[in-house]
Amino acid sequence: MALQELTYRDALRKALADAMTENPDVVILGEEVGRYGGAYGVTKDLIKEFGAERVIDTPISEPAIVGAAVGAAMTGLRPVAELMYVDFIGMTMDQLANQAAKIRYMFGGQIGVPMVLRTQGGTGRSAGAQHSQSLEAYVMHTPGLRLAMPATVADAYHLLRMALTKPDPVVFIEHKALYTMKESVDLDAEPLDWGKAAVRREGRDLVIVTYSRQLHYCLEAARTLSARGIEATVIDIRTLNPLDFDTIRAHVERTGRAMVVSEGVMTAGVAAELSARITEECFDFLEDPVVRVAGEDIPISVSTALEAGSVPGPQLIADTALRMLAGRVPA
Amino acid sequence: MYEADLRATAGQTMAGRVGAGANTRLPELYRTMRRIRTFEERVGELFVRGQSAGSMLHLSIGEESAAAGVCAHLRDGDSFTTHHRGHGIFLARGADPARMMAEIGGKEAGYCHGKGGSMHIADMGLGHLGANAIVGGGIPAVVGAGLSARHHKTGAVSVAFFGDGATGQGILYESMNMAALWGLPCVFVCINNQYGMGTNIAQATANPNLHERAAAFGLAAETVDGLDVEAVAEAAERLVEGARAGKPAFLAVSCYRFYGHARKDKSPYRDPVEEEAGRRQDPVAFARAALIDRGLESESELDRLDTEIGSEMDATIDFTVAQTEPPLASMFRDVYAPEEPEPEPVRARIDRVLARD
Ligand SMILES: Cc1ncc(C[n+]2csc(CCOP(=O)(O)OP(=O)(O)O)c2C)c(N)n1
Ligand SMILES: [Mg+2]
Numbered sequence: 081m082a083l084q085e086l087t088y089r090d091a092l093r094k095a096l097a098d099a100m101t102e103n104p105d106v107v108i109l110g111e112e113v114g115r116y117g118g119a120y121g122v123t124k125d126l127i128k129e130f131g132a133e134r135v136i137d138t139p140i141s142e143p144a145i146v147g148a149a150v151g152a153a154m155t156g157l158r159p160v161a162e163l164m165y166v167d168f169i170g171m172t173m174d175q176l177a178n179q180a181a182k183i184r185y186m187f188g189g190q191i192g193v194p195m196v197l198r199t200q201g202g203t204g205r206s207a208g209a210q211h212s213q214s215l216e217a218y219v220m221h222t223p224g225l226r227l228a229m230p231a232t233v234a235d236a237y238h239l240l241r242m243a244l245t246k247p248d249p250v251v252f253i254e255h256k257a258l259y260t261m262k263e264s265v266d267l268d269a270e271p272l273d274w275g276k277a278a279v280r281r282e283g284r285d286l287v288i289v290t291y292s293r294q295l296h297y298c299l300e301a302a303r304t305l306s307a308r309g310i311e312a313t314v315i316d317i318r319t320l321n322p323l324d325f326d327t328i329r330a331h332v333e334r335t336g337r338a339m340v341v342s343e344g345v346m347t348a349g350v351a352a353e354l355s356a357r358i359t360e361e362c363f364d365f366l367e368d369p370v371v372r373v374a375g376e377d378i379p380i381s382v383s384t385a386l387e388a389g390s391v392p393g394p395q396l397i398a399d400t401a402l403r404m405l406a407g408r409v410p411a
Numbered sequence: 412m413y414e415a416d417l418r419a420t421a422g423q424t425m426a427g428r429v430g431a432g433a434n435t436r437l438p439e440l441y442r443t444m445r446r447i448r449t450f451e452e453r454v455g456e457l458f459v460r461g462q463s464a465g466s467m468l469h470l471s472i473g474e475e476s477a478a479a480g481v482c483a484h485l486r487d488g489d490s491f492t493t494h495h496r497g498h499g500i501f502l503a504r505g506a507d508p509a510r511m512m513a514e515i516g517g518k519e520a521g522y523c524h525g526k527g528g529s530m531h532i533a534d535m536g537l538g539h540l541g542a543n544a545i546v547g548g549g550i551p552a553v554v555g556a557g558l559s560a561r562h563h564k565t566g567a568v569s570v571a572f573f574g575d576g577a578t579g580q581g582i583l584y585e586s587m588n589m590a591a592l593w594g595l596p597c598v599f600v601c602i603n604n605q606y607g608m609g610t611n612i613a614q615a616t617a618n619p620n621l622h623e624r625a626a627a628f629g630l631a632a633e634t635v636d637g638l639d640v641e642a643v644a645e646a647a648e649r650l651v652e653g654a655r656a657g658k659p660a661f662l663a664v665s666c667y668r669f670y671g672h673a674r675k676d677k678s679p680y681r682d683p684v685e686e687e688a689g690r691r692q693d694p695v696a697f698a699r700a701a702l703i704d705r706g707l708e709s710e711s712e713l714d715r716l717d718t719e720i721g722s723e724m725d726a727t728i729d730f731t732v733a734q735t736e737p738p739l740a741s742m743f744r745d746v747y748a749p750e751e752p753e754p755e756p757v758r759a760r761i762d763r764v765l766a767r768d
Contacts, residue, residue, distance in 0.1 A: 115680050116609035139579030139615040140546045140607055168545065206465025206517065208528045210544040346757055369764050377754040378746050382464045382528025383517035386742045396758070403765045 083266050089259040091233045092122045092198075094267070095240035096160065100130050103158055106244065109136040110145055110162030110198075119164045120200060120259050142168050146175040146197060150249075153195040154183070158244060166201035166215050166253055173218070180249040181224030192247045196240070202293055202343055203380055203391050204257035212380035212387065214292075214344035219251045220320050220353065226250040227320040231295035233263035235278075235318055238271035246274070255293040275322035279331070283311025285405055286337035289328055289354055291317045294341045294392060301397035310405050320350060325357060332358055336367040337404060343391045346374035373400050436483060438707060440640045441698040443482070444475035445717060447499035448695050449724045450508050454498065454515055454529070458674045462732055464517025466674045467544075468529045471499035473669035476694035477602045478503040480643025481570065481662070484651040490538040490556045491570040492549030495530040496602070497542040500572050504537050512727035518734035525737040526745070540569075546607075547573060547580030550599070554586050557595030557659070568596040568654045575663075576607025578621055584628070590659035591629035597659040598651055599625065602637075604668035605689070609680040625661030637666035638692050641701075667692050 086094070100106045108123060114137040117124035127135040138145050142163060149161035163169060169176065176197065184192045203212045219227045228243055228250060230236040236254070243250040272278055280295065281302055290298045295316045302312040313331050317323060332338045338358050342351040351374040358370045373392045380390050451470040457463045471478065474496070482503035485491070493500045498515075502508060506522075514521025515529045522532050530544040540556065543549035549571060556569030577583055578601060590597040601621055605612050612619050625632035631653050635646040643664055650660035667689030671678045678686065702708040708716075743753040 112608050112610065119608070137610060137614060139610075140576045141579040141581070143581065171545075205467070206528065207467055208465075208530055208544060209526070210530070210548075211467070346760070371761060371764055372757075373761065374757060376742065376757055378742055379526075381517075381526040381737070381742060382531070383525035383737050384464055385517075385736045385739060386525065389739050389742055392757075400761055400765075403761075 082268070083264050085262055085264055086233050087259065088230075088233050088236045088254070088261045089120065089122055091237040091265070092240055092254065093124060093126070095237045096123065096126060097129065099241060099244045100126070100134065103244075105156060106158040106160065107134045107136060107152065108160045108162065109138055109149065111138055111140055111164055113137060113162050118162070120256065122198075122254075122259075123162070142171040143175055146172040147179065149195045149197070150175060150180045150183070150193055153193045153249070154191055158194060160196045160198055160244070163197060163199035165211050166199045167210050167213050169199065169215055169218060176225065176249075176251070177222045181222050184248065185224060193249045194247050196243045196250045196252055198240075198252045198254070200254040200256045202255045202257060203387050206382050206384050206387060207256075208382040209379040214342070214375060216253055216320060217344055217349045219253075220350055224248065225321065227253070228318065229253045229255075229292040229320060230318065231255075231258070231292050231316050233261065234265045234267070234271070237265070237267055239274070239318060242271075242274040253292070257293050272318070275319050275324055277324040277327040278316045278318055279313060279327065280316050281312065281314040283313050285310045285312060285335060285408075286339060286401060287313045287315060287328070287331045287335050288339045288341055288397070288401070289315045289317060289358075290341040291320065292343065294343055297392060297394045298341055298397055300394040301401065304394065304398040305401050308402065310401060312401060325361070328354070328358065329362055332362040333365040336365055338362070338366070338370045339397070339401060339404065340370060340372050340374075341392055341397055342372075342374045344375050345377050346372055347377050349374055368404055371400055371404060373397055435641070435707065436644065437641060437698060437702055440479045440483060440644060441695070441702055442716065442720075443479040443503050444640060444695045444698060446508070446720050446724070447475045447478060447502050448472060449720050450502055450511070450727070451498060453512065453724045453728055455674065457512065457516060457728055457731065460728075462516050462728070464515065464525070464528050468515065468674045469496040469672065470670055471496050473690070473693065474602050474604050474637060474664070474666040475499055476637045476640035476643045477572070477600065477664040477666065480640050480664070481572075481598075481600055481647040481651070483644050484647045485538070485568070485570065488538065488565055488567045489569065490540050490553070490567065491572060492540045492552050493542045493572045494546065494549065494574050494577065495542065495544050496574060497532070497572060498529070501532055501534070501537075501539055501542070504539065506534065506537065506539075508724060509727045509730040512731045513734050516731040516734065517736065518731060519737040519741070520730075520734040524741060547577040547582045549573070550577065550580075550583050551586045553597045553599070554589050554595060557590060557597040558593070560596050566655060568598060568651055570598040570600055570651070572600045572602060574607060575601060575603040575605065575612050575621070576610070576615070577601070578624070579607070579615060584624070587625055587628045587630055587659070587661065594657040595659055596654045596657065598654045599630070599659075599661045601661070601663045602666065603663050604666050606668050606672070608672045608676075609678075621663045622661055631658050631660040633661075634663040634665060637664040638694055638697050640694050640698050666694070
């Protein structure tokens, strides 16, 4: 019942530590997760607390890391595999999409694969084309995989704890620009349910649907808009699968306008899916087309200027909303 | 373990070595290694001055002999790929250090116009098929280049440079197997600096005799001590020429990563005693001492050379700082071929949606 200042990184680490304390079958495996403490420090010192048999440093062998987690999950362990960057997910796609995602179904429901694949993505570090992508659409496009992407410190903790209770494989994608974000949180407070979207702000004029780091850009844009007399509702979907469309629908029906914001590339991305769904299911309530504000359909450059220009920011979000509502608010 | 792997040669020189003096390429190898060392030191400076694009800069200090020794036996028309620690290899193949530094600074004047950066420098003109930020990602391309060379009868070889960490990747073994099966002109050079980030090679494999794996696939395979650039060059000559004749090869160069993995890593996972011993395995200092010892160069001549190289590399920083960022619109360029339409900017798409009445 106590408020504490935690970073997103601390919260993730605490979720892992608490889960490992509660359940002796939880093991972590990945590159540099043990002695090094994780490339982004999330697993720092867990090896001291839980030992090298539960916090397992692996060779640089992504397909086998994920595949070993699949087998471990099928035989009584609760593995948390770590991919240092989501950009490496392609290397593991067979183990993830053909094995983890399909085992329950192909084998007629005999067994599930209760594993968590933790990784991180996104821009913000001049890490270049192969270390800056937002590849959640690959996962969302694969039936059988669950997908969580925390935007806040409290969610970093709770979504990871909940992911570790789920019967099916969960891909858990953190954002590299959020690790040092601090919040005052009460981790004993009742969390939102798994699969439930969080309405981070309510306003009458439009709904902005988003997740991960873009939540913070959307909230910043919403403050700018508020100063201009436009009130936005901001929905953080938190889990992309399962997707809480009921919450989105209720707010779109109320406001009649929707914008979808994602860092991933625009074409055939998560924003495309959300936009299609809102258009199909809320058509009669929409005053305007659903607008996507998403990443450019290009790779990410190492140049800081090009990198920042490749993904949405608060200004583009606010400008777009202003234009959607042009004529409806005092200039 | 590292200790057992390297001959304890710190402070020794190669005086009395067979063939010393006549026809030696040591002065040239030294110059190449010194240029690499100094360039990497300047990369560190660029970062400290806040002028680099990010901090994911991997210095090859301590492993200069692999770049210099192997590249000494490459010719025009040969090709190669590198890993993320590839500045030195590219310099040894004739790169312009100013354009490299500008790329590391994310500037328009860089080799890849600020799109690639330190981990993605490439220059097709010099046969550099690309540096890679995916561990092992550049390895199979040399198999393809080997097929090309065979098809076009060019006599070219293609060399994959990668770290010990990449020996954990299955794609290395798939690639070596194909190269051996088809007798392709490919060379696989593993720069074994003992570490993949914080993981010592002994913590990543039960059998650190890496060349044995390549031998099992049917490649000519050797391990050489990277302290001695001449030994590296000799092994490379044998293996590269063998590959040209259709016997693909693997060469592991044992060395030590002098500094952290990237610029922000202080290597807290390494024992300071080990680090000190590792840094004494200095191929640049070793070659310098050998040059003097054998009377090939005087100390003052080498001092002059080092100073000259220092000025050359200082200029790369001045050049980089003076360069401009790539223009924003350039981000849509080169996703596809120049004659193809560029991807439409998100803003333009939004404009069209909102223009509707
Ligand atoms: C596929 C993949 N996995 C992990 C990483 C993260 N990573 C970057 S460098 C590195 C260590 C590589 O070690 P090694 O191959 O020995 O090269 P070195 O850094 O020692 O030159 C790791 C794990 C990556 N870039 N790509
Ligand atoms: Mg290494």
